[in-house]
Amino acid sequence: MDKVKVEICCGTSCYLLGASELVDIELRLSPDIRGCVEITGRPCLELCERENIGQAPYVRFNGNEIMCAATPEKVMARIVELAGEGGSSC
Ligand code: FES
Structure with a gap:
């Protein structure tokens, strides 16, 4: 995936x-999610x-979904949603 x-x-x-505040967001993600995101x-x-x-x-x-007024919390939540939509193994 x-x-x-x-x-x-x-x-x-x-x-x-x-x-x-967003540039170090990757470090805040859990290791399993971190492997699913670029x-x-x-x-x-x-x-x-x-x-x-x-x-x-x-x-x-x-490449196509835009988030406005992005905060670390909103971005991390969306990453978790999108990673979950892709399946647990990414
Ligand atoms: S500075 Fe971010 S879209 Fe222009």
Whole structure:
């Protein structure tokens, strides 16, 4: 099963609005979940320039799902959900 792909925007707007709290999220995940996820930092995802999309910081899951106003708790919860949807063996 494919890993859950998580892209954390590290552009200026997102970083200033809280992405700095997301960069070590992988270390907070349990070891079994950590093996099911691929977390990367990205330059500006160009979402901060769009209207009506919500507030930064932004995180993108599996290339198409956007989370606005991302917090470590929200991101970790979504990772656990997506990893569970992929089956217990990832
Ligand atoms: S700085 Fe994050 S989307 Fe632009």
